[in-house]
Amino acid sequence: MVTRVGHIALHVADLDRAVDFQQQVIGMVETERAAGVSYLTCNDRHHELILVEDRINRGYEHLAMEVADAAALEGAARRLQASGGTLLGGIYDGEPGIDRALKVQSPNGHVYKLFCGMETVDAPPPGDRAEKFEHISTKVRNMRAEERFLREGLGFRFSDRMGFLASWWHCDEDHHGLALTLAPRPELSHYAYTWPDFGSLGRTADRVLAARGRKCIWGPSRHGPGNNHFLYFHDEDGAMIECCSELAQMQADGYQPRTWSMHPKTINQWGSAPPLRFLLTGFPIAEPTPGRPSWAMAPGRSLEAVR
Known part of the structure; x- marks a missing residue:
């Protein structure tokens, strides 16, 4: 059912500072700002990231997945509930960009x-920037239930597994659009952008240091599952970003799903086990609200116009 990974919406304490970080380090551009919300992109899509100013409720607001059309959305409710999901209101419109x-x-x-x-929208001018929003990795307590939801509810397909600790899932050619890791509590592990090559990851690490005086958390190196280069660091509000290049393409590369060993070399082909700072990082789930969020209103709309 899901055709591609769309974007993520994050609560941030200081909108201007959070936008500045994404612009300086990732190369994002702001396409729209309204009601304390910034919509950013790195290509010709209206947004690949939403930042919502909220100084009280730290966390992510939602993980966005694109479906083909309105008919697919209309038919999703029964499938999502049958796979263990709980609907948060009905279908709504009036949100900027979609x-x-x-x-x-x-x-x-x-x-x-x-x-x-x-x-x-008009694509940004050429520059040293991310190419697209690539994937999301979440922490879960019940792997089996979440995997069933991804497979039967969202229509994702299995890519790889690392013992009982982690699994990777795809909805298009990219090796993974969603990844799951077993953990004591549900949280966001990280969100990821695609970059054109390994050199661009090094230049991004330089910008993290120059823009904020911070070192990266882990990498650059290469994962086993997905065969991609990786680099991890925190954004301005403590959520973890992964920068990726050369992510495996399922059909084009003839990638064969497999179960990997839980040895540290599985997720770091070139170096040592992930550092404690990587393992302990988690960004919470903001308190969910049904239907269209109060901030998600396109200019010129009214409450009466929303179904």
């Missing part, structure tokens, strides 16, 4: 927004 959307909470409490009809 046609309509539906929110659902997974068995482990993660909040997904299915949407269709992403608007396009």
Whole structure:
């Protein structure tokens, strides 16, 4: 059902500072700002990231997945509930940049927004920037229930597994659009951008240091599952970003799903086990609200105009 990973919406303490970080380090550009919310992109899609100013409720608001059209969205409710999901209101419209959307909470409490009809904008000028929003990795307490929801509810397909600790899932050619890690509590592990090559990861690490005087958390190196280069660091509000290049393409590369050993070399082909700072990082789930969030209103709309 899901055709591609869309974006993530994050609560941030200081909107200007959070936007500045994404612009300086990732190369994002702001396409729209309204009601304390910034919509940012790195390509011709209206947004690949939403930042919501909220000084009280730290966390992510939703993980967005694109579906083909309004008919696919209309038919999603029964499938999502049958796979263990809980609907958070009905289909709504009026949100900047998209046609309509539906929110659902997974068995482990993660909040997904299915949407269709992403608007396009003029692409940013050429520059040293990310190419697209690539994937999301979540921490879960019940792997089996969450995997069933991804497979039967969202329509993701299995890519790889690392023992009982982690699994990777795809909805298009990218090796993974979603990844799961077993953990004591449900949280966001990280969100990821695609970069053109290994050199661009090094230049990004330079910008993290120059813009904020901070060192990266882990990498650059290469993962086993997905065969991609990686680099991890925190954004301005403590959520972890992964920068990736050369992510495996399922059909084009003839990638064969497999079960990997839980040896540290599985997730770091070139170096040592992940550092404690990586393992302990988690960004919470913001308190979910049904239907269209109060901040998600396109200019010129009214409450009466929203179904």
